[in-house]
Amino acid sequence: MRVVRFHAPGDVRIEDAPEPSPGPGDVKIRVRACSTCGTDVKILNFGHHHIVPPRVMGHEIAGEVVETGADVSGWAPGDRVQVIAAIPCGQCAECRRGRMTVCPNQVSMGYHFDGGFAEYMIVPPNVLAVDGLNRIPHGLSFAEASVAEPLACVLNGQNLASVGEGDDVVVMGSGPIGCLHVRLARARGAARVFLVDLNRERLDLAANLVHPDAAICAGPGPDAAKPSSAPGSAYGSETDVVDAVLKLTEGRGADVVITAAAAGAAQEQAVQMAARQGRISFFGGLPKDKPVIALDSNLVHYRELTIVGANGSSPQHNKEALRLIAEGAVPVADLITHRLPLQDALDAFGIVARGEAIKVTVEP
Template sequence: MKVVRFHAPGDVRIEDAPEPTAGPTDVKIRVRACSTCGTDVKISRFGHHHIAPPRVMGHEIAGEITEVGGDVTDWRPGDRVQVIAAIPCGTCAECRRGRMTVCPNQVSMGYHFDGGFAEYMVVPHNVLAVDGLNRIPEGLTFAEASVAEPLACVLNGQNLAGVGEGDDVVVVGSGPIGCLHVRLARARGAARVFLVDLNRERLDLAANLVQPDTAICGADTDVVDAVLKLTEGRGADVVITATAAGAAQEQAVQMTARQGRISFFGGLPKDKPVISLDSNLVHYRELTIVGANGSSPEHNKEALRLIADGSVPVADLITHRLPLDRALDAFGIVARGEAIKVTIEP
């Protein structure tokens, strides 16, 4: 079978590999869709400290079960499934407290285990042990189901930031994560959603799909001033920085309303993780700043439900569908910002 394998930074190959076999506590799936994200591009260029090469990449996975281990009782060949990416241990102090997104023993598909840029893959028992294999609802395509993983992360972020009815929400970053944030904020009853990006072409592409109340191009205007004017000087109730930019985090503090919430959703580069923070704005405005790190198995289940019932449509966000042998082209499309979501269909 064909796989997309990471060997070293700058060395990702499409190559032949033997078809895997499920162990007694595993299941094997025929991968039908594995969507790409910016993390895949970063891994291909710079590697990752959790990846011991060679490793099959891909973590936004949906497929069809073809084989179940002898000790597996709840699944059958032919079942359509979505696979979590981040796998908590389920037994540590954080997991027992329901904080699975910050499990210190977390492992991940495409990092510690071979991922979904392959014709076939094994879903390890670690996933099954935390109920991380989800049935795809009837009527949902494999490609749509693969987007449940990033939506699950978005769901976690908005839960932590308390996005809800009547909020004015600013989303900084118009990539696939930013688009999902706009759609989910709408589904949660936000009054207005403003989308911000420095790249006019990418912003226009996203805005045409998700239709924010206002699209603000940071290359053309002062973002903080624009948000303050749109909110009659109040600022936004919630600001979500869905971009790896320290400047966006600094601006977020300046354009958040009193008792507003800020989600530092996008992590910063490892060599530049420190920002300048006006602590007095946080203090006097009673602001809340929260991080957001991945998702839990329950977030994945809810994300699938939100997609299936139409609350958060994702089909139109999949702007490119490519075969496995064009996966490297997909990384280039993502890196250049020419797409919203690129899905590989092996």
């Protein structure tokens, strides 16, 4: 079979590998869709400290069962399934308290175990032990089901930030995660959702799909200053993002600000544009060489702001994400702008790196 395998930073190969056989506690699946994300590009370029090469990449996985181990029950060939990416241990103090997203013993598909950029893969017992193999609802495509994993992460972030009815929400970053944040905020009853990005083309691409109430381009360059073709209010590159949000909210600021971008400046601006008793989600992690920001703690103090992190998702978040997609509360089919075969996976990474797509799905 063919796989996409990481060997070293800058060295990812599409190559032949033996088709795997399940052990007693394993489930073997035929991968039907494995979506890409920015993390795959980071692994391609820099590797990851949890990856010991060679390793088959891919963690946004959907497929169908082809074989089960002797000790596995409840699954049969032909079952359509989605696989969690982050696998908690289920046994530690955090897991026992229901805090599976911060399990210190967490392992991951595509990192500690071979992932979904392959024709076939093994779902290890670790996944089954925490109920992390999920049935895909009837009528939902494999490609849509593969987007349940990033939506599960978004769901965790919005739960922690208490996004709800009547909120004005700012989403900073218009990549696939930002688009999912816009859609989920709407599903949760947000009054208005504003989308911010540095890149005018990427912002327009996203805004024409998810239709924010305003699209704010804060990026440098002459193209960013042009009027947006996206629906809603549009702001060019000369725009002060904080000022724009304050004007849109009649001076109050946003009830929730979500930084779905790996930028310290976005986190600093988020604090400045938050309304009194606003909630701020530091959803996107910062580069490891630039993890420190300037924080006006008086704004946090006097406005009674809440700042929360968000790290991955739990098995339960994945189940909820599948339900939201299947019920149409959070549509994702139109966010999959590119579908490529396995042999073009490296092209998929390039498309993601250049910001030319919303979601790119590899279909072995």
